Amino acid sequence: MAKGRAVVITQVGKPFEIREYDVPDPEPGAILLKITQAGVCGSDLHTYRGELYAQIPPEGRVMGHEGTGVVHKLGKGVTTDSLGKPIKEGDRLMYAAIRPCNRCYQCLNGHHNWCSGTQTLGGGAGTWPYFTGTYGDYYYIGPTQPVFAVPPELPDNALGFINCAMGTVTEGLSRAGCKEGDYVVIMGAGGLGLNAAAMAKDMGAHKVIVLDRLANRLKLAEEFGADHTINIEEFNTLPKRKERIMELTNGRGADIAVELVGRAELLLDGIEYLTNGGTFVEIGDIVRGRTVAFDPSTVLRGKKIIGSLMYRPQLLPVMMEMMVKNLNRRPYTKIVSNTYPLAKVNDAFRDAEWFNQQTNISRAMLVP
Ligand SMILES: [Zn+2]
Ligand SMILES: [Zn+2]
Numbered sequence: 001m002a003k004g005r006a007v008v009i010t011q012v013g014k015p016f017e018i019r020e021y022d023v024p025d026p027e028p029g030a031i032l033l034k035i036t037q038a039g040v041c042g043s044d045l046h047t048y049r050g051e052l053y054a055q056i057p058p059e060g061r062v063m064g065h066e067g068t069g070v071v072h073k074l075g076k077g078v079t080t081d082s083l084g085k086p087i088k089e090g091d092r093l094m095y096a097a098i099r100p101c102n103r104c105y106q107c108l109n110g111h112h113n114w115c116s117g118t119q120t121l122g123g124g125a126g127t128w129p130y131f132t133g134t135y136g137d138y139y140y141i142g143p144t145q146p147v148f149a150v151p152p153e154l155p156d157n158a159l160g161f162i163n164c165a166m167g168t169v170t171e172g173l174s175r176a177g178c179k180e181g182d183y184v185v186i187m188g189a190g191g192l193g194l195n196a197a198a199m200a201k202d203m204g205a206h207k208v209i210v211l212d213r214l215a216n217r218l219k220l221a222e223e224f225g226a227d228h229t230i231n232i233e234e235f236n237t238l239p240k241r242k243e244r245i246m247e248l249t250n251g252r253g254a255d256i257a258v259e260l261v262g263r264a265e266l267l268l269d270g271i272e273y274l275t276n277g278g279t280f281v282e283i284g285d286i287v288r289g290r291t292v293a294f295d296p297s298t299v300l301r302g303k304k305i306i307g308s309l310m311y312r313p314q315l316l317p318v319m320m321e322m323m324v325k326n327l328n329r330r331p332y333t334k335i336v337s338n339t340y341p342l343a344k345v346n347d348a349f350r351d352a353e354w355f356n357q358q359t360n361i362s363r364a365m366l367v368p
Contacts, residue, residue: 006136012050021130026075029143037160038067064134066164167311180204188260
């Protein structure tokens with residue numbers, strides 16, 4: 001029987017193991033994808049550091065959720081993507097990185113990313129269908145998981161980050177009601193922040209202001225549509241940053257402030273940057289237990305705080321069309337800054353950790 005490799009985390013702080021499993025035959029309605037790219041997302045780094053799950057099951061867990069690939073085998077009954085477009089073996093496919101149950105109140109309400117049903121497939125590592133994460137040769141797409149054909153115009157190296165980084169910020173901006181005339185502040189210029197800048201501009205934002213501490217990432221943010229950037233090494237106190245943002249927004253403040261760094265205290269900063277009635281969007285801080293002392297009176301004049309996680313699957317085709325439209329304006333092929341073969345997964349994680357503090361990694365991709 002044909003075998004494929006999968007990257008398994010067995011213990012926090014230990015190198016990942018690469019294990020071999022039988023290549024599964026997809027059940028009716030399912031699809032087996034041959035992975036071409038798998039992204040190292042912030043949440044994978046949290047898992048790696050042991051911050052996301054209380055414990056790793058003794059048999060281990062297959063890593064990875066972001067990525068893309070081509071159809072290896074279609075399960076019985078699958079002839080089209082979720083919008084009725086014919087698909088066949090070898091076609092490039094974008095899948096929703098959530099597995100909605102379609103049988104809970106939130107799913108029925110169209111909020112598949114808030115699904116309160118079961119979202120996992122199989123169990124720990126070594127349980128059929130084995131390829132339950134994207135760090136491997138294959139990825140098993142379950143029958144309830146939406147999939148979309150990739151437009152031929154999109155280059156291969158601009159696909160890997162769509163179904164987590166781009167989707168997540170698009171959902172957040174959409175929930176915040178980003179629209180024509182808005183001033184949008186984006187905290188963090190990594191893979192999420194670059195996508196957020198481009199998407200906010202595409203949604204009509206009048207001005208996008210991006211904050212980061214790395215000059216090279218801020219430079220890239222400008223290529224992705226940022227009208228202004230603020231280096232927090234220079235504007236190193238909240239009053240300084242707030243003053244600059246007020247200056248750039250004609251004294252009004254931001255309509256939307258998006259937190260993509262993953263630091264709890266940025267909630268307090270973001271609220272200060274907002275105009276009355278503005279919306280703070282929490283996306284980056286996914287680790288439980290980090291708290292801030294919050295003064296409720298700061299939001300009395302209509303300020304809102306919303307959280308946002310992943311995305312509604314129908315945004316995937318919308319985003320891919322947006323990318324086709326903007327391919328000549330935004331350097332989407334620059335988001336993936338580093339690629340690694342699967343066997344070098346431990347190097348990819350070590351570098352992503354290091355790069356996050358030191359240099360210009362925006363997205364590391366595993367290319368099996
Ligand atoms: Zn992710
Ligand atoms: Zn559900």
